[in-house]
Amino acid sequence: MIHLRNINKTYNNGTPLHVLKGIDLDIKKGEFVAIMGASGSGKSTLLNILGILDNYDEGEYILADTLIKNLSETKAADYRNRLIGFIFQSFNLIPFKDAVENVALPLFYQGVSRRKRNALALEYLDKVGLKDWAHHYPNELSGGQKQRVAIARALITQPKIILADEPTGALDSKTTIEVLDLLDELHRQGMTIIVVTHELDVGKRADRIINIIDGQVFTGKSEYQENGKTK
Amino acid sequence: MFDTLQEIYHSLMQSKMRTIATGFAVASGLFLLIVLQGAGNGIINTFEESMGNFAFDAINVYGGRTTMPYEGIKEGREIRLDNRDVDMVKSAFPHKVKDIMPVAEVSGGMASRDGKYSSGTISGVMPDYSITGAIKITKGRFINNIDIAEERKVIVLSDRQQADLYTKKEEPINSIINIGNVCYKVIGIYKADEMRNSNTIYAPYSTISTIYQKGEFIDELTMRIKNIPTEADMETFIDEYTRVSSRIHSFNPEDKSALWVWNQARDNIQMQMAENILHNAFWILGLLTLISGIVGVSNIMLISVKERIREFGIRRAIGARPWNIISMVMLESIIITAVFGYIGMTIGVLFCEWMDATVGNTTIDVGITQQRVFVDPTVDISTCVSATIVIIIAGALAGFFPARKAVKVKPIDALRG
Numbered sequence: 001m002i003h004l005r006n007i008n009k010t011y012n013n014g015t016p017l018h019v020l021k022g023i024d025l026d027i028k029k030g031e032f033v034a035i036m037g038a039s040g041s042g043k044s045t046l047l048n049i050l051g052i053l054d055n056y057d058e059g060e061y062i063l064a065d066t067l068i069k070n071l072s073e074t075k076a077a078d079y080r081n082r083l084i085g086f087i088f089q090s091f092n093l094i095p096f097k098d099a100v101e102n103v104a105l106p107l108f109y110q111g112v113s114r115r116k117r118n119a120l121a122l123e124y125l126d127k128v129g130l131k132d133w134a135h136h137y138p139n140e141l142s143g144g145q146k147q148r149v150a151i152a153r154a155l156i157t158q159p160k161i162i163l164a165d166e167p168t169g170a171l172d173s174k175t176t177i178e179v180l181d182l183l184d185e186l187h188r189q190g191m192t193i194i195v196v197t198h199e200l201d202v203g204k205r206a207d208r209i210i211n212i213i214d215g216q217v218f219t220g221k222s223e224y225q226e227n228g229k230t231k
Numbered sequence: 232m233f234d235t236l237q238e239i240y241h242s243l244m245q246s247k248m249r250t251i252a253t254g255f256a257v258a259s260g261l262f263l264l265i266v267l268q269g270a271g272n273g274i275i276n277t278f279e280e281s282m283g284n285f286a287f288d289a290i291n292v293y294g295g296r297t298t299m300p301y302e303g304i305k306e307g308r309e310i311r312l313d314n315r316d317v318d319m320v321k322s323a324f325p326h327k328v329k330d331i332m333p334v335a336e337v338s339g340g341m342a343s344r345d346g347k348y349s350s351g352t353i354s355g356v357m358p359d360y361s362i363t364g365a366i367k368i369t370k371g372r373f374i375n376n377i378d379i380a381e382e383r384k385v386i387v388l389s390d391r392q393q394a395d396l397y398t399k400k401e402e403p404i405n406s407i408i409n410i411g412n413v414c415y416k417v418i419g420i421y422k423a424d425e426m427r428n429s430n431t432i433y434a435p436y437s438t439i440s441t442i443y444q445k446g447e448f449i450d451e452l453t454m455r456i457k458n459i460p461t462e463a464d465m466e467t468f469i470d471e472y473t474r475v476s477s478r479i480h481s482f483n484p485e486d487k488s489a490l491w492v493w494n495q496a497r498d499n500i501q502m503q504m505a506e507n508i509l510h511n512a513f514w515i516l517g518l519l520t521l522i523s524g525i526v527g528v529s530n531i532m533l534i535s536v537k538e539r540i541r542e543f544g545i546r547r548a549i550g551a552r553p554w555n556i557i558s559m560v561m562l563e564s565i566i567i568t569a570v571f572g573y574i575g576m577t578i579g580v581l582f583c584e585w586m587d588a589t590v591g592n593t594t595i596d597v598g599i600t601q602q603r604v605f606v607d608p609t610v611d612i613s614t615c616v617s618a619t620i621v622i623i624i625a626g627a628l629a630g631f632f633p634a635r636k637a638v639k640v641k642p643i644d645a646l647r648g
Binding site: 048051053054073074076077078080081082086088092093094096097105106108109110114153157 | 233234241242244245542544545546547548549550551552553554555638641642643646
């Protein structure tokens with residue numbers, strides 16, 4: 001599903017910062033992968049590249065048999081729309097739209113009719129257990145509910161992959177479990193999920209943990225378990 | 232389309248105060264544009280109404296008296312125009328003069344009828360003199376070609392002379408008037424105007440020339456000019472005319488007194504220029520106020536776009552193309568400018584109508600005549616249409632540039648806000 005070869009990325013803000021130093025990574029369809037690493041390790045940059053929110057300097061990124069390289073912003077927008085579902089730490093819901101409108105928004109950009117996309121949005125809200133909250137605005141929802149709305153929005157276009165950036169970072173432990181259970185459920189249904197996190201509880205749920213250290217994939221033995229012991 | 236409009240409605244309602252402030256800037260800009268245009272038109276119309284008595288393309292030439300000796304002839308000689316001048320103009324200025332008409336004049340004529348008298352100048356003219364003299368016939372007709380050809384003894388009187396010679400009940404047309412022991416039939420009445428003689432009696436040129444034995448001499452030449460667009464061209468034409476004429480009548484071409492020229496056409500050129508300047512000045516003033524309104528919109532769109540950069544980031548992350556964002560912002564801007572612009576324009580037009588109804592009807596007494604101060608101070612539909620086009624284009628631009636700037640930010644940076 002995802003195929004990364006020798007991805008390099010340098011930021012040029014004053015002094016050049018070489019963030020990603022040749023990342024090689026393959027993620028199969030239906031895998032639940034956690035990308036872990038210390039802050040500044042480059043894991044967020046990697047996720048941004050995977051999400052086509054940022055470009056890379058060198059290497060090759062193939063997503064669902066499509067080479068993602070030097071795309072125009074229009075093309076990138078279309079790929080993000082069709083291939084990727086995003087879940088952000090800060091939810092990123094649009095404040096002046098209610099839950100249904102937020103969930104339906106990706107379909108608006110596909111040109112789906114209003115009636116059809118709102119019906120579908122309601123269906124997906126039902127899946128995340130928020131049918132009764134369909135016409136509430138984000139500021140009327142709890143953090144966990146907001147994140148579930150965001151998950152419904154990520155799913156509505158039936159994307160190839162779900163990218164989650166610290167999905168539980170802004171949630172308490174109880175709602176964290178709710179959201180993670182939801183991700184588990186999606187995984188069981190065969191969705192490819194990539195989560196960036198520094199929380200081990202999140203990492204534990206994944207099939208596989210990819211440790212990023214200093215811009216490279218750490219290939220040494222079970223970093224995660226070592227971390228686990230220290231905890 | 233409905234979806235897009237709803238998106239725009241939402242984002243405008245997000246900041247009502249800002250929307251209203253923006254709208255007010257545009258509305259007042261357009262209001263001022265329309266009112267200035269209306270007032271300008273009022274002034275121009277007033278101008279035109281008072282100048283309406285003058286012919287727009289006529290030059291009248293009279294013989295003068297020389298003030299310079301020339302080729303052995305002393306100064307102080309009287310110049311009399313004659314038929315050679317007519318032929319000269321026809322051959323020398325075929326591209327500049329479309330019509331030349333001789334006039335035979337007899338001053339101090341006394342018209343009498345049934346013991347009533349009215350004094351006046353008898354002017355023997357050609358039919359088209361009614362155009363160059365801006366003569367308004369109120370009853371009957373003016374001199375025609377058959378009158379000229381048959382040397383008919385017919386005259387056209389002014390309404391003032393009519394009042395002198397007739398009672399209110401008497402019908403002047405076809406009645407007989409005696410002037411200098413010659414009987415003339417009245418064929419028409421013209422409206423005496425305030426600015427010029429109201430005691431001229433018009434008759435056919437050929438008739439007067441014959442009766443008063445003018446022979447080859449002509450008292451006045453009236454030319455209708457063409458293809459002389461500017462004042463400089465006019466000066467050149469007059470200089471050339473004087474030079475050619477000086478050869479016929481043997482006077483010094485530098486002698487400005489040998490010919491007396493009444494140049495209505497030049498006055499007309501000057502008036503046209505003054506009108507154009509006035510008109511353009513009002514447009515520029517109006518456009519400047521409108522531009523300040525548009526700059527206001529652009530500024531506010533810039534702020535609005537900055538505030539919404541994160542929202543745009545979210546939209547782009549879930550699949551909005553750059554054009555989706557740009558067109559949304561542009562449409563938003565166009566809607567603000569168009570809606571409020573239309574409001575401003577409507578109020579402006581209503582204000583002009585109000586001016587027309589109030590100030591437009593007041594008159595001032597300028598001594599010889601009553602003068603309306605503000606004639607029809609309104610705008611025409613084309614002004615409204617062009618103003619509408621201007622604000623829509625301006626609104627589009629006011630939205631386009633901030634929006635384009637916004638989508639140049641990478642989506643990931645936009646998401647961070």
